[in-house]
Amino acid sequence: RKEVEQDPGPFNVPEGATVAFNCTYSNSASQSFFWYRQDCRKEPKLLMSVYSSGNEDGRFTAQLNRASQYISLLIRDSKLSDSATYLCVGTNAGNMLTFGGGTRLMVKP
Amino acid sequence: NAGVTQTPKFQVLKTGQSMTLQCAQDMNHNSMYWYRQDPGMGLRLIYYSASEGTTDKGEVPNGYNVSRLNKREFSLRLESAAPSQTSVYFCASSGRQGIDTQYFGPGTRLTVL
Numbered sequence: 761r762k763e764v765e766q767d768p769g770p771f772n773v774p775e776g777a778t779v780a781f782n783c784t785y786s787n788s789a790s791q792s793f794f795w796y797r798q799d800c801r802k803e804p805k806l807l808m809s810v811y812s813s814g815n816e817d818g819r820f821t822a823q824l825n826r827a828s829q830y831i832s833l834l835i836r837d838s839k840l841s842d843s844a845t846y847l848c849v850g851t852n853a854g855n856m857l858t859f860g861g862g863t864r865l866m867v868k869p
Numbered sequence: 870n871a872g873v874t875q876t877p878k879f880q881v882l883k884t885g886q887s888m889t890l891q892c893a894q895d896m897n898h899n900s901m902y903w904y905r906q907d908p909g910m911g912l913r914l915i916y917y918s919a920s921e922g923t924t925d926k927g928e929v930p931n932g933y934n935v936s937r938l939n940k941r942e943f944s945l946r947l948e949s950a951a952p953s954q955t956s957v958y959f960c961a962s963s964g965r966q967g968i969d970t971q972y973f974g975p976g977t978r979l980t981v982l
Binding site for chain 1 (some may be wrong): 910966974
């Protein structure tokens with residue numbers, strides 16, 4: 761079993777839609793969680809950190825559910841420019857950041 | 870504000886050739902990492918350096934060696950390239966291993982024929 765698992769998608773949504781991704785993690789002691797965005801043939805870039813209390817940055821909201829060991833990313837009012845692959849990140853038992861395989865989002869006009 | 874830089878951006882090798890991928894960061898980070906990314910496999914850690922003077926194996930170290938030259942620079946060497954090493958290679962750095970955000974370089978696209 762992978763330490764961080766995501767639905768690879770693709771999620772095809774129209775502009776203006778709300779879309780949510782979930783990601784599950786296996787290390788119950790994981791302390792750090794992040795969402796990264798990766799555009800085609802580019803490097804991953806930090807989208808947002810995920811705190812225990814959840815956090816919001818504009819149209820993006822991230823939540824952590826420790827009881828069920830998953831984190832989520834909600835994107836409201838999707839834009840064409842949101843089309844990308846979203847990587848979920850946790851830490852493994854060796855205290856290393858571990859990346860999920862990514863969820864591909866395609867926003868259509 | 871360069872962040873993490875990598876050279877070269879693209880490289881084509883023949884089987885058995887050797888090469889070194891260079892990485893440098895200007896953020897005064899302690900930890901540095903080398904990943905490879907293949908379609909359907911996600912990012913896989915090859916080697917990392919938690920601090921200057923230390924290096925450790927990651928998930929897929931076979932066929933690679935690394936050198937943490939100083940706090941800024943972390944190089945990845947392929948001694949005898951194989952077609953299975955065709956991939957995109959990313960270098961990353963962070964302040965503290967396992968806790969802090971990692972910042973990635975632009976990547977090196979390597980093809981081994």
